[in-house]
Amino acid sequence: MNLALRDVRHNLGRFLLTCLGLSLLLGVVLSMIGIYRGLVDEALTLVRAPGADLWVVESGTRGPFAESSRIPGDTRDAVARLAGVAAAGALTFQSVEAAHRGRTLRLYVVGYEPGRPGEPKRLAAGRPITRSHYEMLADRRAGLEIGERVRLGRDSYEVVGLTEGIVASGGDPVVHLTLKDSQRLQFELDPPAARRELARGARPAGLDTVNAVVARMLPGVPAVGVEAEAARWKHLGALTQEDQEGLLLKSVVEKARRQIGLFTGILLAVSAVVIALILYTLTMDKVKAIATLKLIGAPDRTIVALIVQQALAMGIIGWSAGTLLILLAKDHFPRRLLLLPEDALMLGVAVLVLCVAASGLGVRLALKVDPATALGG
Amino acid sequence: MAAPLVELxxxxKTYGRGETAVHALKDTDLQVYPGQVVGLLGPSGSGKTxxxxxxxxxxxxxxxxxxxxGETVYDGRWLRSDLRRLRLEKIGFIFQFHNLLPFLTAEENVAVALDLAGVPGAEARRRARALLDYLEVGHRGATLPxxxxxxxxQRVAIARAxxxxPRIILADEPTAALDSGRAGMVMDLLRRLAIEQQAAILVVTHDETIFGRFDGTVTLRDGRVVSSG
Known part of the structure; x- marks a missing residue:
């Protein structure tokens, strides 16, 4: 006879309410893990989008994501001529805010050279950029439609195509412009500033600057050898794709990872304390029943099972409901929530371990109950 | 005469040591035979419990x-390591406030004792129903306490006991929570059980209305047996 099940049945309302509370807590834990996974995935999406094997950046920097990097635009030609390089493309990166239809759009602008590495591989809708100026590809997250015009800096750009799932590490949707447009947007001075520069005799700043050059290797050629070759130019540094990904994760995502990890740990500890207190209270309510069971000959394992099984049931129901809740709500989060089955399973295992550990207080109390308590004095 | 089922x-029993020691029970001799219902009487603190x-x-x-x-279980030390099993097999307990498990139905409350003794589920249920029928509460089997x-x-609690x-039944104030009519019914029931099952029944009570229903009484005062008969 399963006593735990019958006790739950007897206090069903209280048990379900407890499970609901626990499921909300575990849902928050799971969403934290999902936010972290989403953060990593989004950060890597931008780095992986160009499909590059090699990144050439400003010497002494870890650009263009961890640090700013500026190199001459003709670097692309030099890199393209290196032995083993199949193709190279120049890229710019910058964050912009644009007022659009009464709201503020935060966008991450990537400038690329159509037909060269750095161009988005797939479009979800529309067409690629075909004109030299004033066309843009926008990620769906920006909420823009094909045919809409968005003002960036001093110019308006027409959305001609939509990408899907390309966002910056901060979660801002990425828009792609031609390299020329993005260079004007990033490096061209406003007319008053340009006039001031001319008045003080400075030469007009050149626009042919890029943040990085990406290269694809010929089949079978490792990027590592070419990396060293590119780095021989004193003003340039080079990173392989793996280096760039590692750098991004370490510098950009690391703090968020630690922050979320700490928060997740705290939430798990809170869950453990809540479970322990609930089980302790439930056990306190059953002291007389436990004494009676002991008196009529119930072994300790029956008493322990009564408490531990309830703890496990609480954990399993709380975890299942929490997971379901987050699965249903994940698309409504402002940032991407990436739920991996292995994360959910690991949390499930952690919850089960926590439940068993948390039931220790209740078990200790139950085992200390004197069977004589059942008899009057 | 048959051998006593309970023999002290x-x-x-002394709680504590030295000057603070409390002698709850002092050199007590007692025999209870099969078929006997013995009352343990005495004021509060006399050592009945x-x-x-x-x-x-x-x-x-x-x-x-x-x-x-017939088994010596204590002689200066416990001679049985598994006292829980001993209680399960040989002793039935009846409490003042029935002490039914609140989360089990009447039938489950009886079946749980059988379940603990290793009786398979269906058989435990069948025997529980038979006991409840015997005690005329079979129709309340699916009811929570x-x-x-x-x-x-109290009848469900007796069925569980x-x-x-068991050959020995220990009852602690089994009629304290009942009116005199129901108290009489419970005592009649215990008497019937003692005779039919040849059990030894010890009843702790303050209820003077049932004093006359015992085969014998033992009166305690300050941890000593002051009268028996």
Missing amino acids: RGIA TLLNLIGCIVEPTRGRLNLD SRLSGGEA LANR
């Missing part, structure tokens, strides 16, 4: 010898 020889706890193997005596159903009347709950056919 020089049993004593201690005596019940000692016979129920819940509390260890300080000295003396305790025989239960909170919805039973005092008399019904009898589930494993």
